[in-house]
Amino acid sequence: MNLVRLSPGLIFCLFFVVSHFTNKYVLSVLKFTFPTIFLGWQTSTGALLLYVTGKFGWVEINGFTRSAALLWLPGSIFFLGNIYAGSKALAILPIPFFFVIQNLSELVFFLIVRLTQREPSSWMKILRVFQRSSKSNHLSDLEQQLINYMISTFLLVSAAHPTGDVFGALEFPFLMSYKFHSGCFASGLLGFLLLLASVKMKSGQTPLQCAIWVLMAKIMASGLSVFVFITELSPLTVYCILTNHAGEALSIYSDKIQR
Template identity: 55%
Template sequence: MNAARVILALIFCILFIASYFTNKYVLSNLKFTFPTIFQGWQTSTGALLLLVTWKLGLVEIKGFSRSAAFSQLPGSFLFIGNIYAGSKALSLLPIPFFFVLQNVSEVFAFLMVAVTHREKPSWMKLFSGYIWASVHLFCVGTYKVFQKNTKTSHLSDLEEQFINYMTSALLLASLAYSTGDLSGALDFPFLTSYRFQTGCLGSAIFGFCLMLATVKLKGILPQEHCGVWCFLAKVLASGLSLFTFNTVLSPETHFCVILNYTGEAFFVYSDRFH
């Protein structure tokens, strides 16, 4: 791997950690428990930044037909479920255990693809299976299956993300009003504080930059190499979170986290021979 690819992968790891840490700070430390507002802010900012960078010629979006946009809507709804449930889960769970539950989606997606494509599953991949279930992992896993089986393959990753951003921002805005999150957020005690505003701004910018870095990384590295760097980013984020946030893990949870990363290491390693 040349120096440029290593630098990009390291930037990805830094943005990965920064994105999850700022989200965790706003959701847990500042206790901003209004996911429709928080995720609506992030997706609307992401859509705006993607539009601006496209107009400036920094990223390439070729454009898409109305039918292609409509065919992406099931994926967009799964994307909304992913970020909404993920926001709620991240606010309540330590970062290491949040990644444990996230990895269940990988197993779910793998099993679904194995069934739909009638592939013989690898025992090494099944070794990393878990029995927990949640809305977050269901949406993440189902979205990955949707991406593998969708007929909108002519849409680029950035075009798909732009549709997801726009759909999420519009739907979450309406949900924020109907659920009362909007009025609750206006009464939030930290609303005018520098820490809250900095955290929200950082979460949106880091999230957008992480998305761009992820798309770029997938474009220049093989899938198995991307999996290695994503695994490294998760391990670093989990380890650093123990010193950054007030995280108390029981011996059982420590064992679960270690078992999770052992399983994921096998999963990543097995990709080399898939």
């Protein structure tokens, strides 16, 4: 019984680790540093798989109006910026340091919200209005993600030629390598499976439990990545990584007390 209850979180951790390792392999080991091409492949694959599985009834996609998609447009822009910055960071940083930077960005956003909480600035007012309007459209997590994938794919494909990524990808030395094609195929598929695992986990557990699972997944990915990828560690960097995870754990514990 306990294993059944824990299985959504364990499956999420598995896909989280393998997905990050696959992306790291393509971006860092193979050095495929053409984000519009790589992310365009991932988002188009995710959109196609969501659409097909929704048509077959394997996942719940009820459809949405054009107005709902337009209202969710700011969320899609934030999503694209997040994955673009994440791919750039993951390409040059070891996975443990990638999570440190990721948590620091969340801390900066938290501090900005705190500082603007008493007298919200104009952009914070716009963000809160956007959150209320998006909730009123009753878009599910999968429907929101489908919109994110569709809009991101369109923008990434549009930017591929102006940025020169198309010509760079055509000259990529591993372009005809089975390792490259296998890595790209796995990255698209694993990203989709990670999304499904995340939605499944959120549907059956509290936000606090989900936050604990995410922390465990990050710790697992950080620890295992040292044995999979070349990672230079010093006492100072180890202290930084441990402090990062400890800080996230304390943040979750404080949320638990406040609830």
